[in-house]
Amino acid sequence: MEQRDVLVVLFDGLQSLDLTGPVEVFAGANHGVPGAYRIRTASLDGGPVRTSSGLTLTPDLALTDTAPPHTLLVPGGEGTCHPDPRLIDWLRTHAPRARRKVSVCSGALLLAEAGLLDGRRATTHWMLCGTFAERFPAVHVEPEPIYVRDGDLATSAGVTAGIDLALALVEEDLGRDLALAIARHLVVFLRRPGNQTQFSAQLAAQTAQRRPLRDVQQWITENPEADLSVDALAARARLSPRHFARAFREETGMTPGRYVDRVRLEAARRCLEDTADGIEQVARRCGYGTPEAMRRAFLRVLGSSPAEYRRRFQPAGPPVPTA
Template sequence: MPQRSVLVVLFDGVQSLDVSGPVEVFAGAENHTPGTYRVRTASLDGAPVRTSSGLTLLPDATLAETPRPHTLLVPGGQGTRTPDPRLTGWLREHGPRARRLVSVCTGAILLAEAGLLDGRRATTHWAYCDRLARDHPAIDVDPAPIYIRDGQVSTSAGVTSGIDLALALVEEDLDREAALTVARHLVVFLRRPGNQAQFSAQLAAQTAQREPLREVQQWITEHPAGDLSVESLAERARLSPRHFARAFRTETGMTPGRYVDRVRLEHARRLLEDTGDGVEEISRASGYGTPEAMRRAFLKALGASPAEYRRRFHPAPAH
């Protein structure tokens, strides 16, 4: 198996976790299967860079003296707000030469400035998706997924999603067992699928200020198969149904029904991704009651049936 070189671009204001997260994944894979990855870092002039959190990183080399890498990884951070034209110029010239081009968080902005995302589907940190779409209309920006792979170019959302993308690359390069071993060592999930939303149901909604409503939010998450009618939830919050529905929407930004729908969909997706449970069992465990009800919910929200959704993450082995 040929060794894959990974070059990580460094610059002042880089987000340290955008660098260290993927680097730890590739280093872990190298420890698992020696001879598979060689990771190097480089900056424009080879001088130490200061991360957005104040850490100092010492590059291995200057970008000019690095050979063409198999994987070129561009992290994000505050330094992407006003991109250095020398850096985007280097990326414009050398990015297409890499076998695989990867960005983490707002590293996508650097790739965009270099013209490397035109005509492609891409993502970045949710807070910068509007800017990316506005400044670069030739890019199909999708703010929802935690990472997107479009040919040899992969872009990921905020910070820790770079770890998810790196694990996916290791699984592709080596195998699932290698990626699983690395994930276990790092104590992270293997692996959040790329089209998992940047926000879970709990993050998409605001946290209610009043304790009874916060307790109801938590109870919904822990009991997706329970009685989650407005009447039942209102009783748990010790409010009238009308008062509860109004207060819940005011404090969380969505209706109780919408919140329940998101929690149930997220629960079902995780079971489809991570278990071998049947669709009927998952539909009951997620509060849908019947496979048909879950199928309608999946088609409406995701444009795919539960069976089709599962096949995306567990494709049949090639013969």
């Protein structure tokens, strides 16, 4: 069996979870398939680095002493804002030799700075996508997915999305059953599809400043099955429909209808993940009315039907042993 070298790039100011999340996934694969991955870390000069949370990490070796790995993993963090030019030069020269280039969160900015994402599809943390697109117009930035695969390049959104991407890579290398067993062992309830949106409706929208609009936002979240038309929501906020729609968009950054769509989809996903309820029951509970309406919403946003979503991403099989 081929042993795949995983090389993790370390630098001052990296986000520790961007590193440890994916590394735990690859290490979990080694419990299921001994020797599947050789995981090493490297900094520019081989010296310790300090993470954004204050942890000190000691790498295995210096980047200059590494051979081209199978998978090169570049984490994100505050250190990507003003990277060492030597790191960018190393990435520009050596990263193309890796069979697979992977970034977590703002690590994509380092790959882009090195010119490795020009003409390619990529994502990063949703808060950075606008700046990312402005700084690197040659990159096709996709702000919604939790990770994006484009040939030998794979980029992911913030923090925990790196775990989802690593699980997808393990599935690609070693099979679905092992990837799902690792997810179960790490208490990652669901291995999410890459095209799943990377933020919830509540995070995607701003919190309204005015109390009546905030109350409406909360009501929508708690009652996805209710009448959530503009007229009904406006009445709850004690505003005219026109005034409500205008104020809601100004204060939250999206229309009431789009917010409702996101909340209902999120509620339906949770029902499919957390319960054994039938598709029709989930559709009613989450305000879709009919299973077909829910199916269209899932296909439009997630690229899979509700039944396929549940089937593909439920954990299965025994947990991976720890020893």
